[in-house]
Amino acid sequence: xxxxxxxxxxxxxxxxxxxxxxxxxxxxHSHVYWYRQLPEEGLKFMVYLQKENIIDESGMPKERFSxxxxxxxxxxxxxxxxxxxxxxxxxxxxxxxxxxxxEQYFGPGTRLTVT
Amino acid sequence: xxxxxxxxxxxxxxxxxVQINCTYQTSGFNGLFWYQQHxxxxxxxxxxxxxxxxxxxxxxxxxxxxxxxxxxxxxKELQMKDSASYLCAYSPTSGTYKYIFGTGTRLKVxx
Numbered sequence: 371x372x373x374x375x376x377x378x379x380x381x382x383x384x385x386x387x388x389x390x391x392x393x394x395x396x397x398x399h400s401h402v403y404w405y406r407q408l409p410e411e412g413l414k415f416m417v418y419l420q421k422e423n424i425i426d427e428s429g430m431p432k433e434r435f436s437x438x439x440x441x442x443x444x445x446x447x448x449x450x451x452x453x454x455x456x457x458x459x460x461x462x463x464x465x466x467x468x469x470x471x472x473e474q475y476f477g478p479g480t481r482l483t484v485t
Numbered sequence: 486x487x488x489x490x491x492x493x494x495x496x497x498x499x500x501x502x503v504q505i506n507c508t509y510q511t512s513g514f515n516g517l518f519w520y521q522q523h524x525x526x527x528x529x530x531x532x533x534x535x536x537x538x539x540x541x542x543x544x545x546x547x548x549x550x551x552x553x554x555x556x557x558x559x560x561k562e563l564q565m566k567d568s569a570s571y572l573c574a575y576s577p578t579s580g581t582y583k584y585i586f587g588t589g590t591r592l593k594v595x596x
Binding site for chain 2: 413415426429461463477478479
């Protein structure tokens with residue numbers, strides 16, 4: 371059973387470009403969470419999605435950031451017009467259901483560098 | 486509000502015992518999670534406490550006191566490979582069941 375997959379693992383973008391980060395949850399998991407992590411800091415919640423629905427996007431900046439989890443295919447975190455401050459590691463995690471009682475399975479992360 | 490506090494860094498010696506504390510403020514949650522994260526890697530699940538008390542799992546144990554808003558992770562017989570960050574987390578019952586993570590405690594194990 372494959373774990374959570376993220377790609378690309380490393381992404382370099384120039385200021386003003388778009389970054390698209392992909393996450394495929396574990397098989398059978400329909401709940402996906404995106405987190406951002408700066409070096410030597412904790413995980414900051416960004417957005418929580420179920421298939422075709424955004425459940426909670428309270429941690430995601432309202433401008434330039436968007437997320438989706440379509441019926442078919444991976445979840446995508448999209449950052450438009452990237453700035454240097456967007457440089458970070460972005461992790462996604464999945465769980466089999468909601469309710470806050472399930473451990474989360476994390477992907478290897480995408481390291482975004484904005485030059 | 487919702488908040489989690491952990492010490493930023495701790496240092497311990499190989500073979501010793503270390504306790505990593507986590508205090509939180511929330512109106513309600515189902516349980517308290519602990520994750521381990523090695524540098525440059527993804528977090529991995531360590532433990533989950535629902536009821537007050539100690540949960541033991543090999544060299545790692547986790548404790549929860551809901552009345553005191555307090556949890557700790559106890560690591561025994563420390564090994565060099567235990568050098569990592571340790572994050573506590575919970576999912577508030579009010580709201581959408583997103584997860585709130587602490588800033589993590591960086592543990593350095595010295596020979």
